[in-house]
Amino acid sequence: xxxxxxxxxxxxxxxxxxxxxxxxxxxxxxxxxxxxxxxxxxxxxxxxxxxxxxxxxxxxxxxxxxxxxxxxxxxxxxxxxxxxxxxxxxxxxxxxxxxxxxxxxxxxxxxxxxxxxxxxxxx
Numbered sequence: 480x481x482x483x484x485x486x487x488x489x490x491x492x493x494x495x496x497x498x499x500x501x502x503x504x505x506x507x508x509x510x511x512x513x514x515x516x517x518x519x520x521x522x523x524x525x526x527x528x529x530x531x532x533x534x535x536x537x538x539x540x541x542x543x544x545x546x547x548x549x550x551x552x553x554x555x556x557x558x559x560x561x562x563x564x565x566x567x568x569x570x571x572x573x574x575x576x577x578x579x580x581x582x583x584x585x586x587x588x589x590x591x592x593x594x595x596x597x598x599x600x601x602x
Contacts, residue, residue, distance in 0.1 A: 481507045482563050485539075485556060489548060492540075501548065503539040503555060509562075512570065517562035527554050 484506045493500035509517065518529045527550065532541045543551050 483507055483509050483513060483559055485552075485559060489552060497544050498542055499545060499548070500540065500542050501551075503541075503552070505537045505539065508537050509534060510566075513562055513566045516565045516569070517558055520558045520561055527551065529558055 485503055486506045487504045489501040489503045491499045492502050514534055517534075520529060532539050532555070534540075539555060541551060541555075
């Protein structure tokens, strides 16, 4: 299995008051075993836990207030790296593309336009 990586910043797909439903793109579809590893990290603190994140095909989805998005993304990058490492240890089948650093925080933020989040229509 190819190493899972976040390949872009979160995108707001829905807004409810001060909360945003966000989608984070991945480079590949995680296997069931990798998903289970991601969902059970050793390092987490309420209210930030992967159980609050859902996975679909090649994306992670979560809900956050705008001021906490950077923290969520930093934790997601950490949990992805941990899941990759644990999955590789357990199966020996992960293709490592070198231990690349998580993307810079400037790439992790939401797209802002005149101080507001950009959203895309879901339909």
